[in-house]
Amino acid sequence: MPTIFVDGQELQVKEGANVLEACLSAGIDLPYFCWHPSMGSIGSCRQCAVVQYQNAEDTNGRIVMGCMTPVSEGARFSLNSGSGADQDIDNAVDEAADVTTVEASIDVPTKVPDKGREFRQAVIESLMLNHPHDCPVCAEGGECHLQDMTVMVGHRDRRYRGLKNTHRNQYLGPLISHEMNRCITCYRCERFYTDYAGGTDLSAQASHDHVYFGRHQDGVLESEFSGNLVEVCPTGVFTDKPLLKQYSRKWDLQSAPSICTGCAVGCNILPGERYGKLKRIHNRYNDEVNGYFLCDRGRFGSGYINSDERLNYAGVRDFNGEFSAIKGGEAIEIAARWMKTQEGAKNTQKIVGIGSPRASLEANYLLRELVGKEHFAAGFGDRESQVIHRIAAILKTTRAKNPSIKQMETADAVLILGEDVTHTAPRVALGLRQAVRNKAYELAKQAGLAVWQDAAVRNLAQDQRSPMIIVSATETRLDDIASQTVSLAPQEIALFGHAVARAIAGQPSDDAAVNEAAAALKNAQRPLVVSGSSMLHSAIVDSAAAVADALLADSTPTDSTPTDSSPTDSTPASCNSMLSFCLPECNSLGLALLSEEQETISRLLDRADQIDVLVILENNLSRRISEQQINKLTSSGIRIIALELLDNDLLASCDLVLSAASYAESEGTLVSSEGRAQRYYPVFPEAYERRASWQWLLDLAAASGHSELAELQHFDQITEACGASNDLFAPLAGVSPDHNFRSHGQKIPRQTHRASGRTAINADVSVHEPLRKLDPETPLSFSMEGLNRDQPASLTPFYWSPGWNSNQSLQKFQSEVNGPLRGGPVGQRLIEPQTNGISQSSDFTPLRIVQKGTWQLVPIYRVHGSDELSVRTAEVAELAGEAFIAISSELAAKLEVVDGDGVKINLVAAAGIDSFELSLSVKILTRVAPNCVAYSAGYSSTLALQPGALAQLSKDPDWQRATPQLIASDRSSHASAPQNNRPSPDTDIDKGRDRGEPPHV
């Protein structure tokens, strides 16, 4: 570790870092804008200027940019002292004694004006020339990096007398608001959107002091990661549009550490709440999982929590078939009566439960214990169950590493089998985009360039990327960075995978593409195979395991973690073979580990005549089983008790509905596709009669006289019991401290110390300060009292540090720039590679042969649209659009259809599939496997379509095209179309803005 001197202070710094990183890692405040910890340096803003000195005697020094200057042994810099000499230690201590915060130490007067400091002031004054003074009405205000840096540098008085430049703003879709006048031209948005996330529709335009960041014309941003612009932008150019509609300042948001439930990746999030409404979601840094970025489903897909369709009260169906809302206690009594009666009759067969991959491990565990293991179905659909349990089995036995995203980013060759990762595990796809850059880093290393020299490394490598082979049924969003794409039907993808495995083992294939893929993986140091459940085809999953296995075959097993430094040994077949699976829901893997493959819903329903009470945990069965099965169930006379968040069709057939809390109002543990168990905490107390599912089930257990479960009092005890139930779950206890944990003797506050408005929220009703809600289940409090510091990282409710109000304050919580959090890792990995792994079978014979004149249906997934809950958010529903059938241009020509036309789909009857007809809108793809057509999976109108089914297609002559979407400006002109000559109340800009109703308690 080199030693450098900053303002005379000796610092041990990380080899190869730049001066800015070194300073920030050492806790020294140096302002910056364009540098981003994970996007590196370009040197455009010039804000991190420091003075570099030749030696201790050099009194002049020269200005260099901190982010562009590598550290070297003995290098001397000054930020504020104006000298490269060693500081007078006594003096420094005296001065430092007066100041308690790092922020204040910046203002310590120095005898010599530091020219670096003067230059930084000049830069901020320049940046403020054209920046509007609209902080009071700006959504970024209070968490604005520009505000923080302006204060830090100390710019106050304006000398520029000219006019400010103005720009026209663009409509960028329902998620992102655009206010270009606030831009300080740091280029971060373009660098994230284009360079980092591979977007093509946002760029820097024009030049000089009129550089413009936007699209070529108004329109919805195409990237699945556009929401990160909100956090990447250091000021208020790109802001969270749904937040703007119901705005609250950061300091008034109540927040808690949480886990995204949008997919199985398990990104760490910080949801913010006010007035009982979830306002927005920010990224919560986890160096191993999501780093600094989220996908748009994760960031914007939780609006359903505020939906009018949320179930606020329990309800029971009366004799007329109508629901009436009842008190929670009453509902429990009714349920217990039903359940007890059965037990009284000594008929233990009669109560069964269906769990859910979108409910917490604890809730699933409780339900399983409540009904008994043999009466519990995991809640997967039949084929889903098969694939996901297969994946779980592979992960439990393989020698390959199931990598975190951070580890995936080190992969130097990637094989993707059957997944459009961007749509099934979006954050993983963003990681894979970085993995292909390893070639560039390798070239940079040869050229002696630091990897953080972002522009230089990109210019050096240009289009050279590490190999990525994508084998899929349809085009994927990663095709643009793939070295090779192969379009195959699902069963052929599996064959391809097995052939690659054999080729790696030394049996070349006749197919050149197979050999090419095998060679790329074999030559890699850290190959990665990505597959998943999206095709609902377990042979694909097996083939992926076979490839990972083959890569390990010749090497000695090791559990060493892949790191940034390439392995020193020169064996090409790597010891670091990685195998990752994309899974559909936030707790798919957790539920698979908790249950057995045969515990399927169908199997349970086969015994319908023996069932009296069915408890369904947060599971909309119409997405899991066929309509016939649903009908059979609802007409069977079984009493159905459903725990659910949002109203859905199935609930109409349930006898008792218990209003479940969402993830933002409850606690739970989820197991991500990496096998990482992570805890989420309630962000705000449950309103109405909503309760966490585990709470309902615990009450139910107590009321129905379940002796063992009745002993459980706290959530922590459920986790503990769950952990004790299975060796794999043993680490659960270490996921997060229990509810007795205190930091500095106090609970950890969910509110910032500035959240003084909280006490006045209900002042219009009563001037008495409302009693704050207690939280006996977690170490967090619904309060602003306490200290958000020094606690384990899994309990960090928000990022804030003195002088750092924006999300950039994160660096104060990191052990070093880009490093792990100071409070230790978040989550516990449940499954590690086995030293004596079981070899995966390489035998597979495809079953289905396509009949002439028919097409094989394959599912295609959408970030916005395929997920059950997020699509109940207005913005996401708008982006999801209508369900579609995706076909090749050849087929389109044959059917004489173009994009947006209707196609009639006739399902060919087969085993388990009835003949069926429906029409869908057409989307033409550039790449579709032969004999395949794809349908948008997870949309309510395509639930009847099964992957692998055969269909006949024809043009639907009666199809009505959807009306083209209006963009915002059109909408407003429609909305304000005068009905009469009086001014429309719609034009009142304050109307429709949520002015904050008191929470309904």
Added chain:
Amino acid sequence: MEKVLTRNIGPEQTPTDLKAYEANGGYQGLRKALRELSPKDCQTVISDSNLRGRGGAGFPTGMKWSFVPMGDSCTPGHKYLVCNADEMEPGAFKDRLLMECDPHQLIEGMILAAYTIGADVSYVFIRGEYVVAIERLRGALAECYASGLLGENILGSGFSLEMHVHPSAGRYICGEETALINALEGKRANPRAKPPFPQVSGLWGRPTIVNNVETLCNIPHIIDRGADWYKTLGRGEDSGTKMFGVSGRVKNPGCWELPMGTPIREILEVYAGGMQDGLQLRGFLPGGGSTDFLVPEHLDLAMDYNVIGKAGSRMGTGTLIILDDQTCPVGMVLNLIRFFAHESCGFCTPCREGLPWTRQVLQDIEDGRGQLEDLETLAYQVKYIGAMGNTHCALAPGAMEPLQSALKYFRDDFDRHISGGCCPYESHKVHQHQHQQIGTGA
């Protein structure tokens, strides 16, 4: 004096075609090099000749070429030679003359340069407005391809080179070599951070040399006649000849090839014919719009890189812009700053924001709205935008050079603008303007 670069150029001469060029000794340097000299020999000759880049920075050409990885030290792939023909420096028009009148001289220089560094692809990145030069270069290229001087296996030597003419979409910053490379790649013309230097990682990440037109035009003659001969051409410490130009209110503005080290007075009085009648010399920018003002006391200095450098300016492109005593220095500086502010690529803050701010202050002073503290602001701008290293590239420091020297030499003029509340040079115009308004009854 012997004409070297302009031996085929004169008021009565027509532009040369291949035949005319070869008839006057053209492509002899190339033939000699391909026959007798290794790339290393060529690089040594150019280094020995002490040729310095004619684009403005004056970097030794041989040394620049020596940074290109050769042989085994270079990873397999293309290497590129790029001719910077994006002549946009205010006051400069020398490259245009060379390209329009003798395109083959440039092409021969480029082939030799490419041979020396082992480049297999070359580009002429030319200012889009130079339509005549583009047309003539393309014609000359066609002749070369037809006669085996370009393409595969040039003159049977085994050396192959492709050459393309690429007209610029038009930004001043494309004259900065790394911005030029970005533009050539189809990207925004923002300069790149250095290191890495283009010699190692340039166009499409490959080793690339970017040379000015005039620099390349010197190459055939040096190769043909040797470094020693070339060194004798200069009158002072620098070798060779140089295209000098004069613009402004002189009797005979123009462009001439003269020996390096020719005194400024000789260029101004002998070749440009001195000031127009009734005008006095106030000062001059010795090397184009981004160089510091010099004043009459510097007239006897030799036009050599180091001599002009010691006097506090730069020789730049060697094209002088003359300021006379009836033209407002503040207005002249404003005009230049306006140009540079507009041509800033917008990448780094001091240039993007600082130049428009400077422009605003100068505009206020010029329009009579100046305030006393404005001079402090200008000095502040010079200090923080003008220092090399404070900005991403050399555009802003160059832009501040006329201002910084104007504040030194013409401080009185700034003071008179501020104290008088108007531009003293245009007071009669202001009166005229008011008179017209009254006259029209508006």
